[in-house]
Amino acid sequence: MSLVEARHLRRLYQRAGKTLAAVDNVDFTLKEGESVSLMGRSGSGKTTFLGLLTGLISPTSGEILLEGRKLFALPDAEASSLRARLIGYVPQGQSLIPALNALDNVRLPCFLVGKAETEKEMLSAKHGRQNMNAPASGTESISGITLHGFLQGDKDEASANRALELLRAVGLDHLRESLPKDMSGGEMRRVAIARALMLSPRLLVADEPTSDLDEENAEMVMNLLAQANAQGTALLVATHDRRLAGLAKRRLKMDAGRLAAE
């Protein structure tokens, strides 16, 4: 079964009386462990497309399926838990919470969805899969640490240890007490990647993760993404950077809201 599926996806915006199709009739499937790059001019609709896939922007028409379930048909609590469990997102630009230090920024995803919501969502996920005769998956992942796992145990300590481990993996454990305002752009991006990996998602989405970084930092970020993919996490990355796009097995191009193979 595909991890993410988009059917006839369309998002229109009204601007100055004119209608603009930021995403125009897109069909897209992404499988477990796959790596996909998304290129395209600025304004071609990449960020809008990623926002639609992760359920943050509602489509004008069309459907999103996560693990085979229609995202926009789910109640908010279940949809939120499903998104958090499945997808780690590295947004375009600065995305750390300014009031929290690096460690707390990385731990944050553990505390945003409630236990009740998650259990309800996972229960209905299993039922759904049974109906489709699909094997249950989703609780277990590469690193073995999941949203559900956190909600079971001592969230405070377990999350702190896991966050520290991730900060170490991105080479920033020495900055764990630092606030975002005291970090460089590259450091913030690496913390954001660690945060995206916090709940061991099955898909890592990154929106132009290297565009505002220097050569060296860009290299580091690329390596981190490649490493996550090598460990089995699917990768979907929007970028202008040919080298980063080159990491992906499948390369797509967005042009005025339309998706095509490169």
Next chain:
Amino acid sequence: MDQAKETVKARALTPLALAWATLRRRPARSGSLCLLVALFAFALCAAALVNAWLKSGLSGLSGRMGADILIVPYGYEKKLEGALLRGEPSQFYTKVELVDKIRGHAFVAAASPQLFLTSLSAGCCSVKVQLVGFDPATDFSVGPWLRSRLDKPLGQLGTDEIVVGALITAKPGESIRFFGKPFTVAARMDRSGMGFDSSVFMTLEAARLLTKEALFAELAAEGLMPLGGADDADAAISSVLIKVKDGSSVKEAANELMRLYAIPYNLDMLVAADMLSAISSSIKNLSLLLFGLACGLWGIALLALFVVFSAGQAERRREMAILRLLGATRKRLALITLTEALLISLAGAAGGLGAAGLLLLPFAPLLFQTLGLPYLPLSCGQALAVGITVALLALLTGPLAASWSALSLTRLDTYQSLREGE
């Protein structure tokens, strides 16, 4: 790597913790919002307290007055008002024969004289005290009130006995000297909120004796000699309290009395209802002013909180979009926003109420004295009711202002702020 470095501080990132962290990052902004709420709480507290104080003082006043019309020598009506409301000592005299003449009118239900004396010095008090002599045989005004504390009939009050107001520091059984003459305190009254609280009551006879016997020289030196000197003291009174018969008009009665006696006796009069309505209208104005101020401050606080919490703020919208991206439900975002607003309200309410408690309660008596208004302290229950009401309203301010923002967070498409620079 050493072990000590490995231990990490692990606190739960609850909505409360997130809200607190956000507030702490912007101390100036959070502080000024708190201050606004505190100002509102303080103003509202002041308004409610002043209102309650004035109301209780006023109700004490009208209940205690008893008389419909008070007659005084011409030019002394302000003095009498001051003596009644605030216990400002004064003395003035007219002739006792007036009482019987007034009592003779069909529309008069009761008339009773009072004799005022100002003590020069007394063991009890560092300031001058108003001495009030009343006629136990005819009194209908202070008598019923005095009886609430006195354990014998008014008529049995001796010429060496006194009843003291609540602010006079003397216990029953103690002795106080006025003009060198000792008096025994027969009873001490409860607070009334009126001038009576700093007055000393005795029989008319005792007051006359005091006027006559006591220290002419002293009186004369102060220029406080009764009309016609010592020989005339038996005939002197300060004011006549009049109760009009049910069914008769107080206004017409007052006019008739004035027509007959104003010129021959050089009199003026106070109509109790007029005096009370003048006070109550000044009370209304003061309360209105304070409540208006509180309302204005509330509006400002609400507006400021609304602007700061509004989802229209780019930074806030982006932060919410990121939380959403990390899995937060819309309900959780609303909860974080409301918690932040509630924390501001909480700090503001505490500050405002604390300041009100520290500034208003101790200085209220002084304030009321300066304003010339009757003052009665509130009971614990009343003060608590004011405090709780104000606290609730202040606590509500933040969440109320942020609720629009919180509500908009529960709608989809508030999160299109992923694009940088938006």
